[in-house]
Amino acid sequence: MAKFEGILWAGRQMRYGLKDKAYELLDGEARVSAVSRSVHYALFLAFEGIRFFCRRKAGGGLEVVFLNWHRNLERFRRGMMFNLEAGEAALVPDAEEMEEIFVGRYFREPVLREFFEAMADLGAQGYLRPFTVDEEQSIGVTFPGRPAVRAVVARYDRYLGEPFCGVVVPGLVRAVAANAMGCLKLGVNYLVSVKAVEEARKTCPESAAALFLDDQVHRPVEERHVTEWDSSCCLFALRDGTVVKIPESPLILPSVTIQGIAAVLKAWGVPVEERRLTYGELVGRVRSGDLAAVCSIGTAGILNRCQKLVLVDGKGGTLAVHHPDDKHPLYAKLAEARAYYWDVYRGRVPPVEGMTLYRYGL
Numbered sequence: 055m056a057k058f059e060g061i062l063w064a065g066r067q068m069r070y071g072l073k074d075k076a077y078e079l080l081d082g083e084a085r086v087s088a089v090s091r092s093v094h095y096a097l098f099l100a101f102e103g104i105r106f107f108c109r110r111k112a113g114g115g116l117e118v119v120f121l122n123w124h125r126n127l128e129r130f131r132r133g134m135m136f137n138l139e140a141g142e143a144a145l146v147p148d149a150e151e152m153e154e155i156f157v158g159r160y161f162r163e164p165v166l167r168e169f170f171e172a173m174a175d176l177g178a179q180g181y182l183r184p185f186t187v188d189e190e191q192s193i194g195v196t197f198p199g200r201p202a203v204r205a206v207v208a209r210y211d212r213y214l215g216e217p218f219c220g221v222v223v224p225g226l227v228r229a230v231a232a233n234a235m236g237c238l239k240l241g242v243n244y245l246v247s248v249k250a251v252e253e254a255r256k257t258c259p260e261s262a263a264a265l266f267l268d269d270q271v272h273r274p275v276e277e278r279h280v281t282e283w284d285s286s287c288c289l290f291a292l293r294d295g296t297v298v299k300i301p302e303s304p305l306i307l308p309s310v311t312i313q314g315i316a317a318v319l320k321a322w323g324v325p326v327e328e329r330r331l332t333y334g335e336l337v338g339r340v341r342s343g344d345l346a347a348v349c350s351i352g353t354a355g356i357l358n359r360c361q362k363l364v365l366v367d368g369k370g371g372t373l374a375v376h377h378p379d380d381k382h383p384l385y386a387k388l389a390e391a392r393a394y395y396w397d398v399y400r401g402r403v404p405p406v407e408g409m410t411l412y413r414y415g416l
Contacts, residue, residue, distance in 0.1 A: 058181075058354065060211025064169045067206040068160040071189070072134075072145040077159055082206070091198060092187040098198040099241030100133030101185035102126050103353040105311075107399035108173040108180055108416075116170055116416040118161060118180070119399050123412055125310045127152050133238045134186055139197045147203070156182065156205060157414045166207070170416055177400070178209040181354060213354035217361030220263040220283065220348070221254035224275050224333070224368050228266045228284070229305050236281075236305040247284035257372075258364050263350055265363070267333055268305060275368045276334030281305045286352030287312045290336070291384040293344045296325045311395070312351040317408035318391045324384070337365050340374040346382040357392035359385065 065082045091097040104126045107119045127149040134146045147155065161170070173180060184205040188198035228246050229236025235243060250264035265288065267278040280300060282288055287309040290298040299316055302308045316326045339345040340363075348360040363376040378385055397403045398411070405411050 058208075058210045058213050059215075061181075061208050062210070063206060063208045064166055066163065066165055067204055068155070068163075069189075070147075070155050070203045072147070072201040072203065077155065079160075079163055079165070080204075086187050087189070087191045089191040089193055090188050091190070091192055091194065091196070094193055095195055096240075096242045097195075098134075098137040098186050098188045098201055100130065100137055101183065101239055101241065102130040102133075103239075104182040104184070105353050105356075105399070106180040106182060108170050109177075109401065110174045111415070116167075116174055118157065118170070118414050118416060119401070120412040120414075121395075121399055121405070122310050122314060122410055124149055124410065125308070125313070129239060129308060129310070130184060133240055134201075134203075136235070136238055136240065137186065137198065138201065142197070142201075145201065152184075152203075155203070156184065160205060161207070161414070162416055167416070169207075169209075173209050176209070179211070179354075181208045181210060182206075183208070210354070213352075214262060214286075214350060214358050215355065216358050218262040218350070218358060219258050219260050219362040219364070220265050220350075220360050221257045221261050221364045222267065222333070222366055223250045223253050223264045224267050224278070224366065225370075226250045226253060226264075226266065227269045227271065228281065230269050231304040234304045237302065237307055239307060244285070250284050257366060257370065258362065261364075263360070276332065276337065278333050280331045280333060280336055282307065283350050283352075286350045286355070289315070289349040289351055289357075289388075290331065290339075290345060291347040291349070291382070291388060292339065293346050293379075293382065295384060296327050297384065298331055299326055299328045300331060301328050309351060309353075311353050311356060314395055314409055315351055315357055315391050317406050318394050319387070320408075321406035322387070322391075324387060333365075337373050340365060340376045343379075345376055347378040347385050347388060348376060349388055356395055357388060359388060 069078045190199035254261040254264040264284045266281045350358045365373045
């Protein structure tokens with residue numbers, strides 16, 4: 055599984071109790087009780103990854119910028135509600151309340167000022183990680199007794215990057231549609247993601263990503279549908295100039311970044327077709343040379359083009375191997391879209407239709 059490189063965490067984290075609405079600033083190394091349902095049973099373990107940029111304004115003050123982060127906050131809310139009993143849904147903060155907690159209070163803590171000033175001077179990528187825990191000391195298999203939101207903030211240099219190798223893993227399933235969990239950012243979803251990359255490395259030792267198919271394991275492998283990478287969504291660039299985006303479903307996390315990249319491509323006149331893609335079609339397009347590029351799209355890495363994708367059958371035998379056509383116009387256009395997306399944060403280019411910028415002074 056891809057890793058963050060050059061990461062530096064801020065020295066403080068925050069905690070916000072959902073029942074008492076109490077906000078606290080904690081030490082950066084503050085722990086969760088070892089006797090907690092969150093630890094023992096992965097109950098109430100939802101999280102988010104939110105990209106941001108910190109820059110200096112004309113007068114020298116600091117400003118943080120988010121892009122479409124209302125979608126991150128709503129996705130986080132859905133994850134929290136999944137982990138609570140129905141009668142406690144009202145405990146979940148709305149987007150405006152979380153905006154005030156994360157930026158109005160946490161980001162404006164005086165002790166974090168130096169961290170953000172350094173970020174602005176470096177032009178570094180920022181990452182906000184809110185997550186939930188049950189703060190109650192209990193080992194009972196019940197809903198959380200003291201549900202709370204915590205958050206930490208970091209800057210980093212790189213995530214995944216190019217070139218990277220990926221392998222299709224038809225023998226593993228990241229999510230089951232009947233449980234409606236694949237569309238949520240829950241801790242319980244990601245163990246399979248890590249195991250899938252381990253499995254992928256049996257085929258390609260340098261693999262950094264695994265590509266999942268749907269949960270219809272009773273069907274012939276060629277009839278199953280491509281879903282997403284182990285920790286990101288995917289785009290497929292075809293030789294005819296079309297880009298295929300897999301539609302959202304209970305199996306697929308509704309990626310904020312892929313929606314932004316698709317908006318940039320559409321604004322540039324690139325046809326973006328949102329449809330399901332069978333594994334059989336993918337194998338056929340690789341064999342015919344009709345697939346120009348495959349991309350990993352996610353918060354931390356934005357967009358990375360896969361340099362080698364190994365497609366295997368149900369027994370691990372190789373069906374085809376994709377290498378991108380770096381001479382195809384879409385290959386360069388995808389990298390341009392990645393740069394444009396990040397430049398929107400940095401204020402170098404305007405947002406396109408479908409993008410909403412949020413700017414806050416610190």
